[in-house]
């Protein structure tokens with residue numbers, strides 16, 4: 046049988062321990078204070094600043110530049126391979142998938158009789174008028190860049206040397222082609 050004195054001692058010890066733990070809790074939370082987040086959830090890393098200027102688009106070499114050392118013979122072979130499935134090369138020849146490229150240099154854009162051109166090539170024809178060397182250069186380099194909804198399903202030839210050769214070949218099959226401008 047524990048007497049009341051013994052009982053008080055035990056209760057005192059228990060209370061003291063509880064007080065100590067409470068104090069420890071308060072004390073530690075005052076040291077390790079976690080700031081309340083402004084928003085619920087995890088902070089995700091912010092997207093990299095988008096203010097940095099986008100790299101300037103690489104300037105397309107001019108037709109004069111890429112034609113300076115071009116070779117129409119090499120161009121004939123390249124054109125037959127890259128364009129021949131869709132284009133004939135004789136003036137007045139019937140359209141295949143695309144219109145003939147005979148006499149294309151100096152020809153009005155989107156003017157082959159009976160061919161149903163895309164609206165964007167027809168739109169281009171209003172401002173650019175004829176296929177000069179630089180229009181051909183940019184269209185062959187990037188057909189969709191030149192005429193966004195073009196029907197010409199060709200990814201473009203980014204190789205300056207080969208593009209120069211092909212344009213030199215197109216010039217050789219175009220009786221009314223103007224002289225190539227000096228680079």
Ligand code: HEC
Nearest residue numbers: 127128131142143154155156162163166195196197198199
């Ligand atoms: C997959 C078929 C295809 C290939 C390959 C192709 N073309 Fe075309 N090309 C077309 C079509 C279709 C059009 C009509 C485009 C339009 O209406 O937007 C066209 C239009 C053109 C025109 C404009 C003709 C005009 O009357 O205004 C030129 C120039 C041209 N192509 C050059 C080339 C050259 C050069 C190559 C090869 C490097 C080539 N194409 C490869 C299908 C093709």
